[in-house]
Amino acid sequence: MYTLEKHQILFEAKKIRKVFGPTVAVDDVDLTIYAGEVRGLIGENGSGKSTISSIIAGMQKPNSGSMQFKGKTYNPVNMIEGGQLGIGMIVQEKGTVPGITIAQNIFLGSENQFKKYGLINKKAMNQAAKQVLENIGINDVDPNQVIDILDMQDQKLVEVAKVMNQNPDILIVDETTTALSHRGRDIIYGILERMRKEGKSVVFISHDLQETMEHCDALTVLRDGKLIATVEKEDMEENQIKQYMVGREVSGHYYRADNKASYEDQVILDIDKLTTGKGLLLNFSAQLHKGEILGIGGLSHCGMHELGRAVFGEEHIVTGSVTHVPSGEKIENAQVAVKHQMGYVSKNRDSEALVLTANIRDNIVGAGYDQVSQKFGYISPKDEAEYVNRMVEALDIKCASIDQDVKYLSGGNKQKVVFGKWLGRDSKILILDCPTRGVDIGVKAAMYQLMEEMKAKGASILLISEELTELIGMSDRLIIIKDGKISGEITRGEEMTENNVIDLLI
C-alpha cells in the first residue's frame, strides 16, 4: 500500500510531448506534483495547459515521454482507467449527459454497484447520489430529476461531485471556475482545501491569475507548449508571472485610459421596445450612437444575450424593432444586418460563430464574399488568400497556414478569426457578446485595443458582457438589465464604479 505523505513526489511526468499536425502542443515538458499541494497551471490560450492535463487524466496519449504515479509507471488508456488509478478530471467543456437523471449522471458507468436481480435499484442509487452531492456541499438538488432542469453551473457541480466520488488522489480542475458563480467557486475552493489537508493534490487550471495566485501553493507557467517556470507561493509576483506567460513585459493598463464618455450625437441603431420570443427581454429600448461603446451588463439569464441576437436580426421578436437609422431600414435578419456593415460575435464561439470543420480561409472570407467577388460572381483564390492573410497579419492569428482547420486553433486564436470575419469587411457596427470569454490576457488586451481603434474611427460597438471590470473599463454608457428590463444606466465618469453597477444588478 502506497501511503501519502506531505511533500512527497506523487506524480512525475518526464519529457511529455504531444503534436497535432504541424502544431507542437506540448514540447518535452517535465512536471512534478507533490502530495498535499494545489498546483496552478497557467498560460495563454494554446500554451498547452489543457493538453498536458488531458494527457495526465488519460484522455489522450502523448507522442513521447513517460509518467510515474505513486511510484509506478502510469500509462492510462483512457479517462476511466485514469480515474480508477486515482487521477480525476473536471473538464472544461460540458461533461454531463442530457436526458437522464442527476443520479444516473453521477453513477454513469458504475451502475453495477446498485444491481439487484439484474435490475438497477433506483432508490439506492438516488440515495447514494444525494450523499455524494452533500459531500461537496450541495443540499438542494433532487438526484432523481432529469439533469436538464439544472443550469450550466449546477450541471458543472454535479460533475464535480461525480469526480470527487471516485476519491481521486490527484484532481485536475480545467477552467471550471470561469463557468461558476460565487457559490460554485466557493464549493471548488472548499474542495481544494480539503484535498490539501488530506495530503492529496490538485492541478488547478485557470485564466484568472488573481484566483490562481490566491488558491495555489505553486504555479507552473506554460508558454507555447514549453514549461517556463514554477513559482512557489512566497515568490509569486503578478507582473513577473504575466511576463512569464506572454514572454515580454506587459503594461498594467489594458482598458481605456480616458474617464469621460465620448461619442457623436448621430444615432446609428435605434432599438425600440424590443420583446423577444422567449420573453427573456421585455420592452427594451436603447440607442447606439456613432463612435460609442454601449455596454450591456447583467446576470447570465437577464436577457442580454437575446438582445445581442435580436439586434442582429437573429432572434425571434414579438414586439418592437431594431432600425438602422442612417438607412431607415429595419434589421429583420442577418442578411440585412451584414448589408449595413453590422457584425456579430456570438457568446457561443464554437457552436455559432465558427464553422469548426472549415479552415481559417473559409471562415474569414465567409462574411466577405461581396468584398472579393468579381464579374459573374467569380472569387479568385488569390484575392481570397490576400483578404484572409491581411486579417491573419492584422490580428496576429497564430497558425501554420490559412488552410488550417479552425478547430485546431486555441480559444484566443479562434476568437481572433471571428473578429477577422467582421474586420475584413470593415464593419461599422459590432455587436460583441462576451468577446473576451475564454481568451488569455494577451488576446484580451489586443481585443480592447481593437475596440478603441474602431471607436476612434467612428464605429459603434454594443458590448454585452458578464464581466463588470470589462464593461466599466470600456463603455461610454452602461445599461444594466435585470430580469429582461433596464434597471439603470450609467454614463462614463465618476459614477461608473463597480459598487454602483452591483447596486443595479441586485
Place this chain on the structure above:
Amino acid sequence: MKKKKSINITSYVPYIGLALTVIVFAIITEGKTISGINLKILTNQIIVTALVAIGAVYAFASGALDLSLSGSVALSAIAGVVIGLRYESFMVMIVTTIIVSFLIALFKGVVAAYLKLPIFIVTIVFGGILSAIGLVLLGKETTLSVRSLVNVSNMTWINITFVAVFYLFALYIFNYTKIGKSCKLQGGNLLAASQLGINAKKNIIIAFLVGGIGVALAAIIILLQTKTATATTGGSVGINIMIAIVLGGMPLSGGPRSKMSAAIIGAVTISVLNNGLAVIGVGTGVVQIVRSVVFLVVVFITSLSYRTKLLPR
C-alpha cells in the same frame, strides 16, 4: 507567415481506391474489363452516375442528404417518354423530362428550406412516391419504347459533352462563387452560416435545382441510350450515388470538406465495381450485397479517421 499547403495523404485515398479497383478486376477477369467493348459499356454506365452525382454534391454539401435520386430520375424519364409518345415528338419528350426534374428539385428544395423536417427522411418517402407515380404512368406496360422518336446511334460525343460541360459549370459555381462556398459553410454549421448573413434558404433551393440539372441530364442520357423507359429505370442510381460520393472522398454529411471531384472519381469507381462484378458473372443480387458491404466498410473507415480528428486538445 508560412503559406505552405499541407499535403494530406487522405486526399489521395480515393484515387488509390479507384486504381486498385481497376487493377483487381483486370487481373481477375484476365483483362476482359479493360477490353475495348467493355470500356464502351462501362463509359455508358459511368455517365449516368457521374451526372447525377455532380448535381447531388450541392445538396449533400449543404447538409441535405437526398435519398430520392432514383425516384427523381425514374419519374423524369418516364414522364418524358409518356408525354413524348403522346405528342410523338422528340423535343416534347426532352422538354418534359427537364421540366419534371426541375419541378421535383424545386419541391425538394422548398421543403428542405422551409419545413423543419429532417430532409433525409422526407426524401426517402418522397423517392418512394416518385417511383410509384412513375409506375402509375407506365400503367399496364412494363416497357415503353421510344425507338420511333430517338434517332441517335453514337453516344460518345453526347456523353462527353454532357459530363464535361456540366462538370465545369458545377465546379465553377462550387469552388469559385459565393453560392458554392456558402453551401459548404452551411453544411458545416448552419447557425454560423446564417450569422454570416448567408441566405441559407435560398442556397438550399439552388443546391437542389443544380441537382435537378444532373437528374434531367441523366434521364435524357438514359432515354437516348436505352431508348426505353421501364419500371426499373434509374433504380440503382440512388445507392450508386451515395457510394460514389463516399468513395470519392467526401463525407455524406457535407460541409467544408465536400468536393466536386468526389462525384467523378466516385462515379468511375462504383461503375468499375458494378461492371467488373457483372463481367465476372455475379448475379445482380450478389452485386447489391457486395456494393452495400463496400459502402459500409468505407463509411466505417472514414468515420474512424473522423473520430481521431475530433479529439480535444
